[in-house]
Amino acid sequence: MSRFNHVPVKLPELETTTINRKRFYITPQDRVYPSITTVLSIRKKEGLIKWRERVGDKVANYVAARAAARGTSIHHMCEDYLNNVENDWPEKWEEHKKQFLHYALFRVFRDKVLNNISDIYAQECGLYSDKYKVASRVDCIAKYNGVLSIIDFKTSTRERSDDWNENYYIQGSAYAEMFTELTGIDTNQVVILVVTEDGTVQEFIKEKGDYLNALKDSVTEWEKQNETDSKGHPIIYR
Numbered sequence: 001m002s003r004f005n006h007v008p009v010k011l012p013e014l015e016t017t018t019i020n021r022k023r024f025y026i027t028p029q030d031r032v033y034p035s036i037t038t039v040l041s042i043r044k045k046e047g048l049i050k051w052r053e054r055v056g057d058k059v060a061n062y063v064a065a066r067a068a069a070r071g072t073s074i075h076h077m078c079e080d081y082l083n084n085v086e087n088d089w090p091e092k093w094e095e096h097k098k099q100f101l102h103y104a105l106f107r108v109f110r111d112k113v114l115n116n117i118s119d120i121y122a123q124e125c126g127l128y129s130d131k132y133k134v135a136s137r138v139d140c141i142a143k144y145n146g147v148l149s150i151i152d153f154k155t156s157t158r159e160r161s162d163d164w165n166e167n168y169y170i171q172g173s174a175y176a177e178m179f180t181e182l183t184g185i186d187t188n189q190v191v192i193l194v195v196t197e198d199g200t201v202q203e204f205i206k207e208k209g210d211y212l213n214a215l216k217d218s219v220t221e222w223e224k225q226n227e228t229d230s231k232g233h234p235i236i237y238r
Contacts, residue, residue: 004082007121009183014126014135025135027128033135036174039222040167070155073099074195075139077106078153079123081114082140105155105195112201113193117151119143121185127178132219138175141187149189150175150208156196165204168192170215173208177215 015026023035077096080086086093097103120142128135140151150172154160172190179187188209194202 003084004117005119006083007119009121009185011122011125011127011182014128014137025126025128027130027135031128031130031133033128033133034222034226036134036136036171039134039218040170042221042225043167043218070102070105070197073102074106074109074155075153077103078109078114078140081106081110082117082120082123082142105197105199108199109153109193109195109201113203116145117142118146119148121148122179127175127182129174129178129181131181132174132177132215133223134174134178134219136171136175136178138179141175141179144189144191144205147189148185148187149191149205150179150187151191151193154192154194156194158198159196159200160194160202162204165192166211166214168204169206170211170218172206173211174215176208177212 012028014028017024017026017032022038022041024032024038025035026032080093080096096106117140120140122138122141124137124139125141126135126137138150139153142149142151144151152168152172154168169190169192172192176187176190179185188207190206190208190211192202192204192206194204196202
């Protein structure tokens, strides 16, 4: 059993709100910023649209719901594992084992990549940026093979091609920018860890500097399409 060290870092508590079916966060200064996933949703997703058209809404919705349940379950296992629940609250950990298929995938994930993590600075914490006017919650900020990184846990039905992940890399780069803005701690590496249904584990490692222009462009396009007031509150015309 691994035991993970947690580095104390003070990060803000953020409230969430939903406006026009999109997620926003309210900062301690009462600014309302869209989630980075909301901002990135404006980027074209032709492949996903064509897949939905090909299989139909019923099948697409079933696959999406199944993937969401799998992702949530394994994400909770990763979070608890890194929080030392297996060591400190074994009775809670036993509950995870009851989800047999998800637990089997988690164990593969754990054995191949999770133990590369050390010195955890944040898990499931709110972040925001006054520079970019976005906010979100980050999976994990920790050292990965000794390098401080933004770490995102993903599940997938099949292996992912690198070019499918661009939004993930932009999202991770946004987290890195937000974390540095709030704490002064430089974070440049983005790590995307994926486990597939057949037990394949993929590791994608990028530098945030390669995706900051795409982040800026996405924020600019979002602002063009969504009018806000001086505090970032969306202006809704009724």
